[in-house]
Structures are given as C-alpha cells and as structure tokens.
Amino acid sequence: MGAxxxxxxxxxxxxxxxxxxxxxxxxxxxxxTKCQPLLPHTTDPSDHSQxxxxxxxxxxxxxxxxxxxxxHTAISISDEQNKLSRTIKDHEAAxxxxxxxxxRKQQVxxxxxxxxxxxxxxxxxxxxxxxxxxxxxxxxxxELNAMIPVNERKQTYS
Numbered sequence: 683m684g685a686x687x688x689x690x691x692x693x694x695x696x697x698x699x700x701x702x703x704x705x706x707x708x709x710x711x712x713x714x715t716k717c718q719p720l721l722p723h724t725t726d727p728s729d730h731s732q733x734x735x736x737x738x739x740x741x742x743x744x745x746x747x748x749x750x751x752x753x754h755t756a757i758s759i760s761d762e763q764n765k766l767s768r769t770i771k772d773h774e775a776a777x778x779x780x781x782x783x784x785x786r787k788q789q790v791x792x793x794x795x796x797x798x799x800x801x802x803x804x805x806x807x808x809x810x811x812x813x814x815x816x817x818x819x820x821x822x823x824x825e826l827n828a829m830i831p832v833n834e835r836k837q838t839y840s
Contacts, residue, residue, distance in 0.1 A: 820839045827835050 824838050827838060
C-alpha cells in the first residue's frame, strides 16, 4: 500500500506516517494520521471542476488504508468486548459464590438464633417458676421464723 510514494506532481493526496506512534500495533491508524484534503475548499458547492484532477490510485490507497484501519479497529473492539465479557462473567461467578456462602451462613446463624431463643424461653420459664416458688415460700419462712424464740430468730423476708 504505497501511499507514501504518492508525491508525484499534481497529486492531491499525501499520507505521512507519524513516527511517534507504534506501527506494529495499529499500522492503518499510523498511515491515516495525516492526510491533505482531496479537493481545495470552494465556496460554490456545485463546482465540481476539480474532480477531473483527482487520481484514482491515491484515493483507492486512502480508502484501502481506511478499510484496514476500520478492520483493525473492529478487531480491537471485539477483543476488548470479549475481555470485558469474560471479566463480567468472572465477577458474576464470584458474586454468586459469595451470595451462596452468605446464604448458608444466614441459615446456620438462623438455626443458632432459633436454638438460643428456645433456650432463653426455657430459662425464662424456669426463672418464673423459681419466682413463684420463692413468693410462696417467703410467707411460710416468715411464719416459721415467728414461731421460734426471739433470740434465735432470723431477719424477716419481704
């Protein structure tokens, strides 16, 4: 694609590669970096008198370069989309795995919570029985305490 050799007299197109760009990665982009206009600017849009001065070879080369550039761009975009898709799938799998772990832990903690809640209920019932028993025993102990001699009596319970 010898667009660089299009410096013949009367040629309207010249393509100059940019030496600062990496040519191994995007050769078509490098070749399209600088291009002179195909026709001089005119104020009359219906003036097509300059068309006969166009040479088909430089235009064909330009469009070939453009086509190559578009092909490389499409491949690059496709590769990036595939990488992005794989990354998204990897992240979805990781999130799904973490969600599964969290759900299993939630079930375990829920079971422990149920067990602890049952134990608390049992302890509360037992404490209620103890309280009722003490409430019933205090008057009996106070009565017995009143029956013994005054010097041997203990303090009264309320």
